[in-house]
Amino acid sequence: MGEPGTKDRLSLEELEASRGIYTGRKHVLSILVENKPGVLTRVSGLFARRGFNIDTLAVGPTDDPTLSRITMTLDGAQHPIDQVTKQLHKLVNVIKIRDLEPSEMVARELAMFKIHADGVNRAEVMQIVEIFRAKVVDVTKRSVIAEVTGGRDKIEAFERMVRPFGMVEMARTGEIAIARGRAET
Amino acid sequence: MRAVDAVMECLKAEGVDVVFGYPGGANLPTYDAFVDAGIQHILVRHEAGGGHAAEGYAKASGRVGVVFATSGPGATNIITPLADAMMDSTPMVAITGQVRTELIGTDGFQEADIFGMTMPVVKHSMVIRDPADIPRTIHEAFHIARTGRPGPVLVDMPVDLTRADIDYQPVADVHLPGYQPTTRGNRKQVRLAAKALANARRPVLYVGGGAVLADAGAEVTELATSDNLPVTCTLMGLGAFPAPHPQWLGMLGMHGTRTANYAIDEADLIVAIGARFDDRVTAKLSEFAPHAKFVHIDIDPAEISKNVPAHIPIVGDCKTIVPALAAEYRSLSPDSSRLNAWWERIRGWQEQYPLRYQDTEDTEIKPQRAIEALYEATGGNAIISSDVGQHQMWAAQFYHYPAPRRWINSGGLGTMGFGLPAAIGAQMANPGVLTCVVSGDGSIQMNAQEFATCAQYEIPIKVFILNNGYLGMVRQWQELFWDRRYSHVDMGQFPDFVKLAEAYGCTGMRFTDKTSLVDDIKRAIDTPGPVVVDVRVTREENTYPMIGPGAAARDMVG
Numbered sequence A: 001m002g003e004p005g006t007k008d009r010l011s012l013e014e015l016e017a018s019r020g021i022y023t024g025r026k027h028v029l030s031i032l033v034e035n036k037p038g039v040l041t042r043v044s045g046l047f048a049r050r051g052f053n054i055d056t057l058a059v060g061p062t063d064d065p066t067l068s069r070i071t072m073t074l075d076g077a078q079h080p081i082d083q084v085t086k087q088l089h090k091l092v093n094v095i096k097i098r099d100l101e102p103s104e105m106v107a108r109e110l111a112m113f114k115i116h117a118d119g120v121n122r123a124e125v126m127q128i129v130e131i132f133r134a135k136v137v138d139v140t141k142r143s144v145i146a147e148v149t150g151g152r153d154k155i156e157a158f159e160r161m162v163r164p165f166g167m168v169e170m171a172r173t174g175e176i177a178i179a180r181g182r183a184e185t
Numbered sequence B: 001m002r003a004v005d006a007v008m009e010c011l012k013a014e015g016v017d018v019v020f021g022y023p024g025g026a027n028l029p030t031y032d033a034f035v036d037a038g039i040q041h042i043l044v045r046h047e048a049g050g051g052h053a054a055e056g057y058a059k060a061s062g063r064v065g066v067v068f069a070t071s072g073p074g075a076t077n078i079i080t081p082l083a084d085a086m087m088d089s090t091p092m093v094a095i096t097g098q099v100r101t102e103l104i105g106t107d108g109f110q111e112a113d114i115f116g117m118t119m120p121v122v123k124h125s126m127v128i129r130d131p132a133d134i135p136r137t138i139h140e141a142f143h144i145a146r147t148g149r150p151g152p153v154l155v156d157m158p159v160d161l162t163r164a165d166i167d168y169q170p171v172a173d174v175h176l177p178g179y180q181p182t183t184r185g186n187r188k189q190v191r192l193a194a195k196a197l198a199n200a201r202r203p204v205l206y207v208g209g210g211a212v213l214a215d216a217g218a219e220v221t222e223l224a225t226s227d228n229l230p231v232t233c234t235l236m237g238l239g240a241f242p243a244p245h246p247q248w249l250g251m252l253g254m255h256g257t258r259t260a261n262y263a264i265d266e267a268d269l270i271v272a273i274g275a276r277f278d279d280r281v282t283a284k285l286s287e288f289a290p291h292a293k294f295v296h297i298d299i300d301p302a303e304i305s306k307n308v309p310a311h312i313p314i315v316g317d318c319k320t321i322v323p324a325l326a327a328e329y330r331s332l333s334p335d336s337s338r339l340n341a342w343w344e345r346i347r348g349w350q351e352q353y354p355l356r357y358q359d360t361e362d363t364e365i366k367p368q369r370a371i372e373a374l375y376e377a378t379g380g381n382a383i384i385s386s387d388v389g390q391h392q393m394w395a396a397q398f399y400h401y402p403a404p405r406r407w408i409n410s411g412g413l414g415t416m417g418f419g420l421p422a423a424i425g426a427q428m429a430n431p432g433v434l435t436c437v438v439s440g441d442g443s444i445q446m447n448a449q450e451f452a453t454c455a456q457y458e459i460p461i462k463v464f465i466l467n468n469g470y471l472g473m474v475r476q477w478q479e480l481f482w483d484r485r486y487s488h489v490d491m492g493q494f495p496d497f498v499k500l501a502e503a504y505g506c507t508g509m510r511f512t513d514k515t516s517l518v519d520d521i522k523r524a525i526d527t528p529g530p531v532v533v534d535v536r537v538t539r540e541e542n543t544y545p546m547i548g549p550g551a552a553a554r555d556m557v558g
């Protein structure tokens, strides 16, 4: 292939298709939306209609009161992420979408675990809480509530550790994320 | 100024000359404003008719169609037209009344959450929260409906807010930070596409509704004729390339010509211009155009590589991209003779597989013949608005469209009942241009109430009902793929369409003899005012050729 504008032809064999590829990994999308009625319904409705499954979803205000940020995690093995973001872009109230590269972002989630902890194993539970730098936020005779913040891996590891003691219940916020360094999310 | 008078000012500023609508409690204030507004309002007989009329107006003119409806049932009646407009990328603004603000959420009288219900079938929608926002919101609605990939926009106005007085200032421009459609194609990509085209030995231009929406018929024709490039159009693209024409292969897809489908099957390069690789076109996706590379020009980035991966994507308006591509292509001085072998192959198919049907020995009218006769009687110069079914396919196959916006139909949603009201809209947009409806005895009954609208407003459309007494398209599928077990497709001979037409104040006619058909059609056309013709056609006729369900294009039958 010569320089643009030169008179050569392009052999068709050289062409490669750009496809909405399945990346096969988890994606964290940070979606900046206008704070308008129905925005979240529009976003979630789009996912439902196009058959995209959301793993986690977190919504909250940003530094600008007219905008909210939706952070969403999706499985790139199941969905052509490219098609997902292009469809999202078509929503008039969506201002910006970033598909955050794992190395370029900090992602955190908050989880609370209510764990069986009576006399015998309470000390052990407390030790795990300590190791994970989690926090006990409520204690009763039979259970404790631990609060953990961190990446998904850390939260899932904590869950694996405390589950054998007996999990009463658990609540997770879903990840929120922000781009590292000076780059805007 | 009353907020509702501001609504009228906004419509005028947007160049709206006619709206289609239906009043009710929740839009009484708005309807009061119509009295003095100086905007023509067509009172349809059903809000769905109003929505489809707005679509027909838009499709025939390229301008934004406007429909008004009241809250609750009025609003829910326009959901089908909204969905239809969404599928076919038709620019339309729907303005619905809503119950007063304090009643919202209380299951108030005639409350329906139309904003929530229509979200998946609109390009955008807005609810008025503050009367002062009304003018800006309406202008935003028109801007969004018309620009980028066009589509329907809904504005829901609680009735109490429309009663307010506002300080009206004309809105000069709209600011939508999240809405910036790309219109200029990437020059490098255009160059790449030109080079690929110049090297292709078996190219096909695959032209879709986007070329019509962009009013890019002349540009497409110029590209095609700047060399000897073969052209096919989708159902929605018909007219974007003038038919008949030596380079015209006919429509492609499920009921397209064998020539067009075989050409796609053997092509080495397909240039898609405003077409979205619909499943009616690709048939079995994994076997669609197996030898081809794809240049895909579309204003909507999400269409690129959605169904078929593009090798050279070009995002933008084909109105400007196609001429740029033609210029680049010519600058490469491609050797036309490289296409000779390709044309020989194409001519072979054209000779072997013209569109055909078995005509009758007696005087019975074959539906295909009825369309041919309509073509002859109108000299190909009419606007044809079609309903959905076999007659639609015959009108696509046997009428030839010399220009864009002459062929009005519901492609994506395939809405029976579209044809008549859409013709009303098309006629309003083109007074003086002969406007005909091609319908079936099933489809016409889905919005037959609009005959009254035609009569009242003296809208002189000519309606040709190809009456086979069946839901023909469904009957065909039951015949071919369900062992001829006919299940609820026989419509009998009800109603008497001549009497129905007369009851509505239209002229009714019935044609049963093929020998006088062209003259009879001319007589219908020459009759002033709206005319409804019951054209009795062969009861069990099938639409061919056809790509069967799950089959590949090369395995067309019939």
Ligand SMILES: Cc1cc2nc3c(=O)[nH]c(=O)nc-3n(C[C@H](O)[C@H](O)[C@H](O)COP(=O)(O)OP(=O)(O)OC[C@H]3O[C@@H](n4cnc5c(N)ncnc54)[C@H](O)[C@@H]3O)c2cc1C
Residues within 6 Å of the ligand: B087, B088, B089, B148, B149, B150, B207, B208, B209, B210, B211, B213, B214, B233, B234, B235, B236, B237, B251, B252, B253, B254, B255, B256, B273, B274, B275, B276, B277, B278, B280, B281, B297, B298, B299, B300, B303, B316, B317, B318, B319, B388, B389, B392, B393, B410, B411, B412, B413, B414, B415
């Ligand atoms: C009974 C029945 C049978 C049918 N059989 C067939 C058949 O045999 N063959 C067939 O083709 N169809 C058939 N259809 C219609 C089919 O369902 C689709 O509606 C049609 O194929 C879509 O046409 P299109 O690809 O041109 O896209 P459209 O729906 O017309 O979409 C237009 C495309 O152009 C893009 N666009 C818009 N504006 C611009 C611009 N300014 N510049 C560039 N791009 C732009 C849009 O983003 C979109 O991708 C049938 C329908 C029915 C109801």
Ligand SMILES: Cc1ncc(C[n+]2csc(CCOP(=O)(O)OP(=O)(O)O)c2C)c(N)n1
Residues within 6 Å of the ligand: B387, B388, B389, B390, B391, B392, B414, B415, B416, B417, B439, B440, B441, B442, B443, B444, B466, B468, B470, B471, B472, B473, B474
């Ligand atoms: C609103 C709606 N309901 C059902 C269908 C399914 N459908 C597609 S074609 C068809 C038959 C149309 O019959 P008619 O209008 O008489 O036309 P013909 O096929 O006989 O020419 C039906 C029922 C549809 N497209 N739209």
